[in-house]
Amino acid sequence: MSRQFGYLGSDFSLFDLALKTCGDSLSFVAETPCDGWGLGYYQDERALVRKQPARLMGRVNLATLAADVLSHSMVAHVRHGSEGTPPPQDMQPYRFRNWLFTHDGHVTRTPEGRAALLGLLPDFLQRNVRGQTDSELALHLFFEKLNKRTRIDRAIVPVPALFESMRETLTDIRRTIMTATEENPVLNFMFVSGRCIAATCTSDSTLAYLPIRGLERQEKPLFAGHTPDTQQFPHFKAVFVTTDPAPSDVPWQVVPCNTILVVDEKFEVHIQPIEL
Numbered sequence: 001m002s003r004q005f006g007y008l009g010s011d012f013s014l015f016d017l018a019l020k021t022c023g024d025s026l027s028f029v030a031e032t033p034c035d036g037w038g039l040g041y042y043q044d045e046r047a048l049v050r051k052q053p054a055r056l057m058g059r060v061n062l063a064t065l066a067a068d069v070l071s072h073s074m075v076a077h078v079r080h081g082s083e084g085t086p087p088p089q090d091m092q093p094y095r096f097r098n099w100l101f102t103h104d105g106h107v108t109r110t111p112e113g114r115a116a117l118l119g120l121l122p123d124f125l126q127r128n129v130r131g132q133t134d135s136e137l138a139l140h141l142f143f144e145k146l147n148k149r150t151r152i153d154r155a156i157v158p159v160p161a162l163f164e165s166m167r168e169t170l171t172d173i174r175r176t177i178m179t180a181t182e183e184n185p186v187l188n189f190m191f192v193s194g195r196c197i198a199a200t201c202t203s204d205s206t207l208a209y210l211p212i213r214g215l216e217r218q219e220k221p222l223f224a225g226h227t228p229d230t231q232q233f234p235h236f237k238a239v240f241v242t243t244d245p246a247p248s249d250v251p252w253q254v255v256p257c258n259t260i261l262v263v264d265e266k267f268e269v270h271i272q273p274i275e276l
Helices: 012-020 111-118 134-147 159-181
Strands: 003-009 027-043 046-052 056-061 073-080 094-096 099-104 188-192 197-201 207-218 230-243 253-255 259-263 269-273
Touching: 003 012, 003 099, 003 188, 003 197, 012 207, 012 230, 027 099, 046 099, 073 099, 073 188, 094 134, 099 134, 111 134, 111 159, 134 159, 134 188, 159 197, 159 259, 159 269, 197 207, 197 230, 207 259, 230 259
Parallel strands: none
Antiparallel strands: 003 073, 003 230, 027 046, 027 056, 027 073, 094 099, 099 188, 188 197, 197 259, 207 230, 207 253, 259 269
16 A cells, blocks of 8 residues: 655645654555655645655655655655556656645556546546556546536635545446456545645545644754744644554544545635445
């Protein structure tokens, strides 16, 4: 299984400080080699992607991989468990217009399943598919559903449209794959628009979120015996979303399996169950 987290914050310059509140809870132990990692983030409202093939073993901390980024929104992903070194187009995050998105799990392992997924996508989405992974096809189906309900070129999306589009996406993927191959897909999705997050969990993995309200930064002492000031940021707001946070004292709030979670532009968290 892969690992991923999403983030939405009110001040891009405080991302590094917000990241420290997660401690080591965004880490995991890779007993078999991970074969790459990627970051998707925003600068001046533009979505950017950084991908790095790498053989990672032992303790892997997603927070460390993202530590040099300053952004109000991002998604991080570590690819785990495939053979060989993947080409960049098969690494996550994927991008469509100004959306960034990742998948933790599997959809199908057969050519028949991939062909069935491709048949669900309209031409304008098929043209955006760059790689050969089942994840990329499945994730793109969300935009076909969202496009029927709202403008997909907007960063702020109505919460009901996100819930309805995601629910229809999950239902269609599951029905299509089980009909074509009898496989049971694991659909832990993460979508980020720069102003909202939509995430799902349909497996035994744990979906969790961490709301942050206010931050403070301890300044460095100027000389021996100096008591530094503490900078206060009382109006700062942010939310982290991840799957399977590592055990820690960080107060992650866990949501049930088979759930859709949405973080809106006001940093409010909305949760709805799904039936598959």
